[in-house]
Amino acid sequence: MTTQSAAASDFDVPVVEFQNVCRHFGDHIALSNLSFSVKKAEILGIIGHSGAGKTTLLRCLAGLEKPDTGQVKIEGKDMSSLPDKELLPLRQRIGLVFQHFNLLSSKNILKNVALPLKIAGYSKEQRYKKAADLLELVGLPDKAYHYPAQLSGGQKQRVGIARALAADPALLLCDEATSALDPETTRSIIDLLLHINKQLKLTIVLITHEMSVIRLLADRVIVLQQGKIIEEGPVTHVFSHPKTETTQQLLTEEQPSLPDSIVKKLHADAQPNDYAILRVVMLGDIVRRPLIAALQKEHNISAILLEGGITHIREIPIGTLFLAVPAKHSRQTIEALTGMGVETVESIGYVLL
Numbered sequence: 001m002t003t004q005s006a007a008a009s010d011f012d013v014p015v016v017e018f019q020n021v022c023r024h025f026g027d028h029i030a031l032s033n034l035s036f037s038v039k040k041a042e043i044l045g046i047i048g049h050s051g052a053g054k055t056t057l058l059r060c061l062a063g064l065e066k067p068d069t070g071q072v073k074i075e076g077k078d079m080s081s082l083p084d085k086e087l088l089p090l091r092q093r094i095g096l097v098f099q100h101f102n103l104l105s106s107k108n109i110l111k112n113v114a115l116p117l118k119i120a121g122y123s124k125e126q127r128y129k130k131a132a133d134l135l136e137l138v139g140l141p142d143k144a145y146h147y148p149a150q151l152s153g154g155q156k157q158r159v160g161i162a163r164a165l166a167a168d169p170a171l172l173l174c175d176e177a178t179s180a181l182d183p184e185t186t187r188s189i190i191d192l193l194l195h196i197n198k199q200l201k202l203t204i205v206l207i208t209h210e211m212s213v214i215r216l217l218a219d220r221v222i223v224l225q226q227g228k229i230i231e232e233g234p235v236t237h238v239f240s241h242p243k244t245e246t247t248q249q250l251l252t253e254e255q256p257s258l259p260d261s262i263v264k265k266l267h268a269d270a271q272p273n274d275y276a277i278l279r280v281v282m283l284g285d286i287v288r289r290p291l292i293a294a295l296q297k298e299h300n301i302s303a304i305l306l307e308g309g310i311t312h313i314r315e316i317p318i319g320t321l322f323l324a325v326p327a328k329h330s331r332q333t334i335e336a337l338t339g340m341g342v343e344t345v346e347s348i349g350y351v352l353l
């Protein structure tokens with residue numbers, strides 16, 4: 001086998017495989033027959049309302065909790081069937097990043113980062129060399145001899161990430177890693193994680209209630225509800241076409257929505273003089289095209305913009321518009337917009353404006 005094909009096959013083995021995982025607490029089903037996998041270098045986001053099972057999933061993935069049935073495999077090895085003694089080397093393949101950093105306040109930053117290497121039996125010289133390299137990677141080379149209390153929240157999380165990387169993990173698990181940080185610091189931690197993902201080809205699984213973090217960081221997203229996967233796919237797809245009410249609710253703050261005054265007046269059947277309300281989703285460069293002007297010029301349709309906005313998933317812009325057009329032009333407008341290349345356009349009801 002050539003080096004090149006060996007490297008390619010590396011990417012074929014999923015780093016994570018959940019196979020029919022169930023976890024109960026008494027009568028309560030926290031995870032229900034859950035199956036998914038994560039490829040090498042992929043970033044998977046897991047979202048869901050409170051109590052959906054995110055933490056239980058993450059704990060099973062970290063080997064901190066065993067499923068009742070099913071398998072949790074890391075790099076092809078089944079964690080759920082291993083006795084505790086044999087679990088340790090597999091757990092060392094997983095780095096954990098916590099919301100509240102969990103640094104040891106009595107130890108300096110270098111020692112905090114080096115701690116997993118001490119547990120793994122590395123010499124002092126190896127530990128401190130590696131820890132210094134990692135502090136360089138996370139942008140804190142000058143903080144080695146500071147103590148956690150002397151650092152900002154963002155700097156503490158950088159140390160938390162360096163520590164999680166110390167034992168060269170195959171998988172980084174982030175549990176609400178940016179939830180305690182302000183937006184600017186959150187952005188810098190997201191950029192750091194993207195840099196690490198790219199540079200080290202590191203697989204990342206994150207749970208967060210911040211949809212903006214999923215949007216900027218994840219390749220793929222899983223939506224959990226009552227311990228089941230109710231939606232799954234590339235973030236661009238799931239966030240632009242949320243199928244379930246749960247996903248739509250989770251995304252409410254992220255996406256423009258119709259003003260309440262219009263929602264209250266919406267009805268299902270068109271009355272004379274009504275306007276049809278159209279929800280238009282655009283993906284990519286089309287967001288910069290003057291669609292309303294083109295409707296007027298090329299199709300003689302006067303569309304009124306009621307609400308709209310653009311968000312970005314990684315670098316891809318997603319635009320959402322709510323347009324009102326005379327009800328009699330509804331079908332023609334949908335055909336015209338589809339012809340212009342919008343992602344989706346749907347009529348969501350009628351109003352008398």
Ligand SMILES: Nc1ncnc2c1ncn2[C@@H]1O[C@H](COP(=O)(O)OP(=O)(O)OP(=O)(O)O)[C@@H](O)[C@H]1O
Nearest residue numbers: 025028029030048049050051052053054055056057
């Ligand atoms: N140790 C436990 N004992 C009993 N029930 C538990 C235990 N851990 C979790 N549960 C229950 O399992 C369900 C899933 O909990 P989990 O903490 O995984 O949800 P979550 O999605 O992480 O919620 P949150 O976003 O609020 O942290 C909840 O109904 C919870 O009450």
